[in-house]
Amino acid sequence: MTAYPASDPALIADAARERRFFLSLSVPALVIVGLSAVLPILWILRQSFLNIGGDATLANWSKILNSGLTWSAMQTTFLLSGSTLVICVILGTPLALALASTTPRKANLLMIFLLLPLWTSILVRTYGWLVLLRREGLINGALQGIGLTSEPMPLVYNTTGVLVGMVHYMLPLYVLPVYAAMRDIDGSVVRAAASMGATLGQAIRTVILPLARGGIVSGSIIVFVYTLGFFITPAVLGGGKVNPIAIRIERTIGAFQDWGGASVLGMLLLLTVALVGAMVLALRRVAGVRHA
Amino acid sequence: MTPVPITFEAVRKSFGAYLALDNVSLAVAAGEFLTLLGPSGSGKTTLLMALAGFVRPDAGHIRLGERDITRLAPNLRDIGIVFQNYALFPHMTVRGNVEYPLRLRKTAADEMRQRVEAALDRVQLGHLADRDIAALSGGQRQRVALARAIVYEPRVMLMDEPLSALDKNLRESMQYEIRRLHDALGVTTIYVTHDQREALTMSDRIAVMDKGRIQQIDAPQAIYHRPATRFVAEFMGEANILPAAALRHSPGAGPKVGSVVIRAESFHLSPEGLGDAAVALDGRLVAKAFRGENWLLTVMTAAGQEVAMSIPATRAAGCADLAEGAVVAAFAAAGTVHPLAEVATP
Amino acid sequence: MLEAWSDNRVSRWALWAFAALVLTFLMLPTLVVVPLSFSASDLLEFPPREFSLRWYEAFFGSPTWMAALRTSLTLGVLTALIAVPAATLACIGMNRLGGRSAGTVYGTLLVPSVTPGILLAIGLFFVLAKLGLVGTLPGVLAGHAMLAIPVAVLVLYPAVNRFDWAQVQAARSLGAGWFRAFGGILLPQLRFSLLTAGLMAFLTSLDESVISIFVASGDSSTLPKLMFLSLRDQIDPTIAAISTLWTLLVAIIVLVLTLVQSRNGP
Numbered sequence: 001m002t003a004y005p006a007s008d009p010a011l012i013a014d015a016a017r018e019r020r021f022f023l024s025l026s027v028p029a030l031v032i033v034g035l036s037a038v039l040p041i042l043w044i045l046r047q048s049f050l051n052i053g054g055d056a057t058l059a060n061w062s063k064i065l066n067s068g069l070t071w072s073a074m075q076t077t078f079l080l081s082g083s084t085l086v087i088c089v090i091l092g093t094p095l096a097l098a099l100a101s102t103t104p105r106k107a108n109l110l111m112i113f114l115l116l117p118l119w120t121s122i123l124v125r126t127y128g129w130l131v132l133l134r135r136e137g138l139i140n141g142a143l144q145g146i147g148l149t150s151e152p153m154p155l156v157y158n159t160t161g162v163l164v165g166m167v168h169y170m171l172p173l174y175v176l177p178v179y180a181a182m183r184d185i186d187g188s189v190v191r192a193a194a195s196m197g198a199t200l201g202q203a204i205r206t207v208i209l210p211l212a213r214g215g216i217v218s219g220s221i222i223v224f225v226y227t228l229g230f231f232i233t234p235a236v237l238g239g240g241k242v243n244p245i246a247i248r249i250e251r252t253i254g255a256f257q258d259w260g261g262a263s264v265l266g267m268l269l270l271l272t273v274a275l276v277g278a279m280v281l282a283l284r285r286v287a288g289v290r291h292a
Numbered sequence: 293m294t295p296v297p298i299t300f301e302a303v304r305k306s307f308g309a310y311l312a313l314d315n316v317s318l319a320v321a322a323g324e325f326l327t328l329l330g331p332s333g334s335g336k337t338t339l340l341m342a343l344a345g346f347v348r349p350d351a352g353h354i355r356l357g358e359r360d361i362t363r364l365a366p367n368l369r370d371i372g373i374v375f376q377n378y379a380l381f382p383h384m385t386v387r388g389n390v391e392y393p394l395r396l397r398k399t400a401a402d403e404m405r406q407r408v409e410a411a412l413d414r415v416q417l418g419h420l421a422d423r424d425i426a427a428l429s430g431g432q433r434q435r436v437a438l439a440r441a442i443v444y445e446p447r448v449m450l451m452d453e454p455l456s457a458l459d460k461n462l463r464e465s466m467q468y469e470i471r472r473l474h475d476a477l478g479v480t481t482i483y484v485t486h487d488q489r490e491a492l493t494m495s496d497r498i499a500v501m502d503k504g505r506i507q508q509i510d511a512p513q514a515i516y517h518r519p520a521t522r523f524v525a526e527f528m529g530e531a532n533i534l535p536a537a538a539l540r541h542s543p544g545a546g547p548k549v550g551s552v553v554i555r556a557e558s559f560h561l562s563p564e565g566l567g568d569a570a571v572a573l574d575g576r577l578v579a580k581a582f583r584g585e586n587w588l589l590t591v592m593t594a595a596g597q598e599v600a601m602s603i604p605a606t607r608a609a610g611c612a613d614l615a616e617g618a619v620v621a622a623f624a625a626a627g628t629v630h631p632l633a634e635v636a637t638p
Numbered sequence: 639m640l641e642a643w644s645d646n647r648v649s650r651w652a653l654w655a656f657a658a659l660v661l662t663f664l665m666l667p668t669l670v671v672v673p674l675s676f677s678a679s680d681l682l683e684f685p686p687r688e689f690s691l692r693w694y695e696a697f698f699g700s701p702t703w704m705a706a707l708r709t710s711l712t713l714g715v716l717t718a719l720i721a722v723p724a725a726t727l728a729c730i731g732m733n734r735l736g737g738r739s740a741g742t743v744y745g746t747l748l749v750p751s752v753t754p755g756i757l758l759a760i761g762l763f764f765v766l767a768k769l770g771l772v773g774t775l776p777g778v779l780a781g782h783a784m785l786a787i788p789v790a791v792l793v794l795y796p797a798v799n800r801f802d803w804a805q806v807q808a809a810r811s812l813g814a815g816w817f818r819a820f821g822g823i824l825l826p827q828l829r830f831s832l833l834t835a836g837l838m839a840f841l842t843s844l845d846e847s848v849i850s851i852f853v854a855s856g857d858s859s860t861l862p863k864l865m866f867l868s869l870r871d872q873i874d875p876t877i878a879a880i881s882t883l884w885t886l887l888v889a890i891i892v893l894v895l896t897l898v899q900s901r902n903g904p
Binding site: 035108187232 | 639640641642643646649653654656657660661663664665666667668670671674720721723724725727728730731732734735739743746747749750752753754755756757758760761762763764765780781783784787788791816841844845847848862865866869870873877878880881884885888889891892896900
């Protein structure tokens with residue numbers, strides 16, 4: 001019996017050529033993203049270790065890490081993101097439940113109320129909030145008009161205003177995955193709970209929310225991680241008093257022309273996002289193991 | 293179009309650690325209707341796809357006639373394929389689908405119209421030429437897939453379980469039609485199925501495959517009555533594999549050693565009409581089932597082996613009265629007792 | 639899903655009232671701005687006492703705003719024209735490659751959507767500064783295209799993966815080469831997803847503010863950049879007019895897409 005060759009080299013070459021062809025289809029997109037995103041990020045990393053003269057230095061890092069402004073900015077960032085997340089969960093979960101419990105047709109119609117703000121420019125939305133929240137704005141006007149308050153309340157150019165803006169921006173992005181997860185719940189499971197005597201509240205607590213957990217977690221991650229880098233909302237609605245990391249970066253460049261320092265702050269932000277992401281993945285794996 | 297022979301030489305294909313084709317060699321005669329028959333995972337579809345060019349072998353050669361097409365791109369192989377799910381283009385009408393290969397070949401409009409009509413007539417869909425695909429039934433889509441595969445007169449036709457999505461009656465009439473089409477066109481055809489009845493009905497030869505290897509290639513009757521291995525015997529139908537020693541042989545009825553295969557329908561409850569060379573088997577009845585056209589008896593031999601016997605209603609007098617545990621004496625003509633040569637597994 | 643408790647009026651009403659409040663909250667800023675844009679006074683009073691189109695005239699009559707509008711629309715269209723083909727090719731390539739290679743490509747293409755915008759903005763500024771492209775249209779376009787590609791990929795990749803590739807095999811068996819098979823068989827059946835991806839790429843570019851703030855200047859200033867600068871300084875009612883027009887545009891696009899989706903089936 002003839003011994004057959006391990007594999008025909010010509011056929012291997014053909015297979016490799018085909019793979020290269022398909023890889024090459026991704027090249028245009030990869031070039032654009034590579035040059036416009038990956039390269040800039042690497043550049044920032046490099047810049048963080050250079051001084052004005054272009055020499056390598058750790059001075060940028062030590063200056064920024066030792067600055068009180070940096071850490072108060074980090075604190076502000078986490079407080080804002082955490083608070084936004086909590087409010088989104090409180091407001092968004094019942095909304096998702098309401099949407100998921102109607103017919104898909106009605107839900108799609110109501111979704112327009114969700115999608116319209118989602119796709120409206122952030123600047124338009126921020127402008128709307130300015131109009132609403134100013135001292136002479138609509139909300140204060142209405143409150144005073146009804147007689148609830150006698151003086152205008154400071155609703156904007158402070159943390160409150162920034163939170164309102166952030167929650168408003170992220171809420172649709174939270175609701176969508178939670179809604180999707182709730183839609184996927186098998187109705188017969190919920191009906192079974194009812195048949196066994198569960199009240200609405202019990203069913204929500206013990207059946208619906210646990211089954212929707214995946215969507216809630218996804219939505220929460222999206223809200224928290226996105227808001228870490230928020231710039232426009234605190235810039236417009238914060239009145240200069242609310243300074244998360246992104247604002248500090250802009251100040252460092254704008255006021256001090258300190259590109260090295262700004263790069264360090266940028267790297268800090270990136271590290272924070274990466275760390276949060278890694279923690280989430282680790283938690284997911286732990287949770288997964290427990291349920292195996 | 294002159295039909296071409298197809299040759300597979302030592303074709304090997306692995307998907308990671310899984311060996312799908314184990315040095316398969318096969319020669320298909322020009323104009324032949326050959327069926328690749330086997331369970332899922334046997335490699336039959338992989339072999340077909342290697343011929344079509346969608347699976348690249350790791351080693352080996354595939355020839356159409358004299359030409360080695362192993363490395364040829366699939367769109368240059370001039371092969372007609374009917375896919376399992378038909379793979380019709382939903383955004384075109386029936387005519388659009390069937391015209392497609394002719395358009396690619398830049399056929400003149402008049403000739404194209406003629407050939408499309410001829411192809412649709414062959415599959416009896418002439419009246420539906422301008423329908424949308426979505427408006428067709430499963431059987432109609434099947435025919436469109438056929439028409440599309442034959443309209444450009446390829447040298448080879450491949451069919452990957454084309455009838456598996458159809459209901460039983462439709463499937464049987466389509467089997468007949470596909471075979472008729474093959475005979476009319478004379479094109480070399482390789483047909484893949486897991487249904488042994490289909491293979492027996494339609495094929496000139498059947499190649500039974502298992503675990504990436506061809507177990508036996510033969511004409512249908514030979515495969516059925518003289519299976520080469522236990523696998524082929526059991527795959528083709530209710531086959532009883534017994535030690536020859538469990539039988540009582542009349543003079544001249546051999547073999548007397550080794551294993552034999554006796555099909556369930558070969559058994560008779562009396563030796564009448566079986567001729568001088570016959571074997572007999574004794575046992576006790578374990579179960580019986582009335583199936584309309586036959587009785588299925590399960591008989592246990594003294595050695596504890598269960599034997600299935602299918603007794604047609606015309607010869608089944610007394611079956612209804614048999615009680616569990618009753619002694620059963622069964623007979624089979626020597627010609628229906630086939631020695632089983634196990635193929636050694638390297 | 640909650641039909642079992644349909645008798646429980648109070649809870650159902652509470653849930654729906656809450657949902658209505660939240661939806662109102664979501665729509666509030668968008669809606670409030672509309673009547674304001676028609677107010678004659680520049681004091682942002684509500685409800686407006688006199689109606690006037692002066693803010694629309696201010697917008698359309700201002701060369702600065704109009705230049706920014708032209709720039710933004712041009713960038714939007716160019717972004718869609720670049721991002722959608724690039725993303726489509728990449729999705730096809732990833733689908734056919736499979737395995738780890740596809741995963742790596744996918745992960746790389748999604749980097750812009752998981753990286754904070756401010757980072758991308760200053761990084762891009764650095765790179766463009768080295769190339770002397772700060773404040774130019776191509777520079778801003780690079781940033782917009784980079785942001786739009788992951789958006790397009792997220793729309794197109796599931797559609798490409800859902801596709802019945804046996805049809806491409808059938809087309810190839812019938813004689814079509816790769817590009818004919820993709821162009822004639824795959825793309826026509828992707829047209830709804832392609833449209834959605836195009837509209838989303840367009841909107842991504844139109845709305846993009848952070849990169850534009852850092853990278854665009856002068857002639858290449860976009861509408862959002864001008865709006866941002868204006869908002870920081872004072873509350874110009876012209877922005878109310880712009881906001882209303884924007885909302886109208888988005889509403890039309892969302893309606894078109896909803897119609898397209900319902901035609902296309904679930």
